[in-house]
Amino acid sequence: MSVAYTITFTLRRGQRERFLRLLTEVMEAMRHEATYRGATLHEDPGDPARFLLHDIWADHEDVVNVQIHRPYRQAWHEALPDLLQGERRIEIWRPIDA
Template structure:
């Protein structure tokens, strides 16, 4: 199985930036607590536009991210409530490490 780096970009509603940050951080904590396939998640906030957030996630494969991970109850719950604090759905892209 190959390694996948997943970039997930969110844009918060301007009036909900702090709420979005807290909700995303809470989601990360849940993923890392109960999903052993997750190899780590880094949360970044745009220095020039605080409504923009980026997650850098490490997974064994794209298939695990899109399959078992996306079906988790905490992911489904986040998706259902995200419209209250996010401008829209995230942009998700898949990357792989390049050996030297």
């Protein structure tokens, strides 16, 4: 069963371009993963420092045990303390058949 993640980011002042560049690199790479299903990055229309990433994967265990450890994510993970004003808010959602 697929799993969706919503991740909210609030950026430090002056980090928008670096954030977008690094995240775009990760998103481009993950599109080639077999368990990837889709992702969309959203910007808060009232606050250009807030973003929401919504991504969908085929399997949660694959995400936590394999995907987040991919080498193409290393620069992204290392940069997060400098990019973000606080911790990311990560939520996990599972689809239901209505």
